[in-house]
Amino acid sequence: MVTLPAPVSTFTSPFKMDYTYVAGGGRSLFLRGLARRELLARRCPGCAQVYLPPPEFCSRCLTELSAPFPLPGTGTVRTFCVVNFPFPGQKFDPPYAVAQIQVHGADTRLMHLVREIDSAALEIGMEVESVWAEEAELTHSLDSIRYFRPTAGGSDA
């Protein structure tokens, strides 16, 4: 009988990849808005679906979306997960919550952190508001929103 060595369960492998992300017209509007603390949505003139972030065309109708308009920085937690384990590259020590947030006025959802609440107390339906980065930290990415936090208003669940 052959005795095999213990299996390799994990190893560290250096990996680096440079690439250029092309956001396209619709997403570029959204990303530029983030750098001004604006959440810019677009509506489909065909089916009235409000996209945030907006693509250029409605995925259901293939119709070009309307001009962008701002939505408030408030929304509802539609689902979430609590990250309880550490892994390389984390910005925060676990536990922390990542949620799908439906910003008020949008039919789609953003994924972002929810902080300033004990993860065990987070609930689907909870109302949250955006906490924006400082002026010098604003950028063309969702990093312009540091995280969402519960509002004083409660829940719609």
Ligand SMILES: [Zn+2]
């Ligand atoms: Zn549509």
